[in-house]
Amino acid sequence: MNTVFSVVGDESYVCVCAAPSPKEIKGLKWQGSAIGTAEWGGVLLRDVLVAAGIDENDPDIQHICFEGYDEDISGSTYGASIPMYKAMDPRGDVILAYEMNGKELTRDHGYPLRVIVPGVAACRSVKWVKKIEASRHESESFWQQSDYKTFSPNVDWDNVDWSSSPAIQNMPVTSAITDPPPGSVISRDGDDDLTVKIKGYAWSGGGNGIVRVDISVDNGHTWQDATLKKVNQQPGRSWAWTLWECDVEIPKGHTGPIEIVAKATDESCNTQPERAEGIWNLRGVACNTWPKLRLIIKE
Numbered sequence: 001m002n003t004v005f006s007v008v009g010d011e012s013y014v015c016v017c018a019a020p021s022p023k024e025i026k027g028l029k030w031q032g033s034a035i036g037t038a039e040w041g042g043v044l045l046r047d048v049l050v051a052a053g054i055d056e057n058d059p060d061i062q063h064i065c066f067e068g069y070d071e072d073i074s075g076s077t078y079g080a081s082i083p084m085y086k087a088m089d090p091r092g093d094v095i096l097a098y099e100m101n102g103k104e105l106t107r108d109h110g111y112p113l114r115v116i117v118p119g120v121a122a123c124r125s126v127k128w129v130k131k132i133e134a135s136r137h138e139s140e141s142f143w144q145q146s147d148y149k150t151f152s153p154n155v156d157w158d159n160v161d162w163s164s165s166p167a168i169q170n171m172p173v174t175s176a177i178t179d180p181p182p183g184s185v186i187s188r189d190g191d192d193d194l195t196v197k198i199k200g201y202a203w204s205g206g207g208n209g210i211v212r213v214d215i216s217v218d219n220g221h222t223w224q225d226a227t228l229k230k231v232n233q234q235p236g237r238s239w240a241w242t243l244w245e246c247d248v249e250i251p252k253g254h255t256g257p258i259e260i261v262a263k264a265t266d267e268s269c270n271t272q273p274e275r276a277e278g279i280w281n282l283r284g285v286a287c288n289t290w291p292k293l294r295l296i297i298k299e
């Protein structure tokens with residue numbers, strides 16, 4: 001059995017509300033949630049494809065398409081596809097999983113068999129697998145063709161041409177501040193030197209590990225380094241998130257609201273953008289702007 005630590009979740013929806021949103025989106029405002037890292041157990045998809053006689057050099061095979069057992073109200077099954085090179089890459093770690101955290105998959109997570117595509121938007125990790133097809137074309141499903149794509153901020157529902165943009169596969173670098181809860185009140189108790197411990201996660205797609213998380217209390221003018229809790233992952237195969245924490249120094253004498261921002265950088269030097277304006281898209285997907293935490297500092 002092959003095991004892989006991988007993020008699955010709605011990372012694709014860490015949405016524009018992380019920053020002042022320039023325009024409404026039609027999407028779910030998950031913010032930093034609906035995401036987790038698990039240890040998945042299963043069989044390498046590559047091994048199954050090779051055993052089935054699939055030739056990775058066949059020019060007619062460009063995509064591996066998956067279909068689930070679940071149907072929407074129109075009777076269409078859930079489907080998605082990944083490029084052949086990812087499916088066949090021995091370092092790509094795509095698995096057909098039947099275990100999660102050492103136990104049989106639960107029904108919610110795809111029992112009896114689901115795909116896990118590490119480093120890639122979770123919408124491609126099809127659950128309740130019914131059919132696997134090697135094809136010249138991407139999955140015809142709605143979710144591959146007409147959702148989970150990014151566009152220029154100029155494109156909106158009245159002028160979108162879904163076929164003009166590729167389906168999202170690898171996800172961009174992102175992070176979230178998860179602790180303490182937003183709006184928490186922190187008391188100085190007369191102490192001039194105040195530090196507040198904040199915690200969060202950082203993650204990047206494509207197997208890119210996190211090399212740094214920076215924290216700022218002055219909107220990005222100066223930064224402090226967070227401490228990364230690294231799990232052992234091979235270079236280029238960092239599929240799990242990296243948890244981090246930081247004892248943030250609050251400026252002397254400051255009372256009232258304070259905004260703390262974070263910014264993660266991955267091993268390909270990708271880093272998070274400050275503002276959403278430049279990456280806004282109608283579905284709010286792949287938004288990876290700096291996460292913000294507002295705290296109240298009391299005397």
Ligand SMILES: Nc1nc2c(c(=O)[nH]1)N[C@H]1C(S)=C(S)[C@@H](COP(=O)(O)O)O[C@H]1N2
Binds near residue numbers: 070108122123125
């Ligand atoms: N068959 C099937 N697979 C699916 C989906 C679905 O609706 N049907 N949703 C996808 C999406 S969008 C996500 S975010 C993940 C969620 O996986 P989880 O429930 O294990 O967190 O499953 C993916 N696989």
Ligand SMILES: [Mo]
Binds near residue numbers: 009010122123
């Ligand atoms: Mo999702």
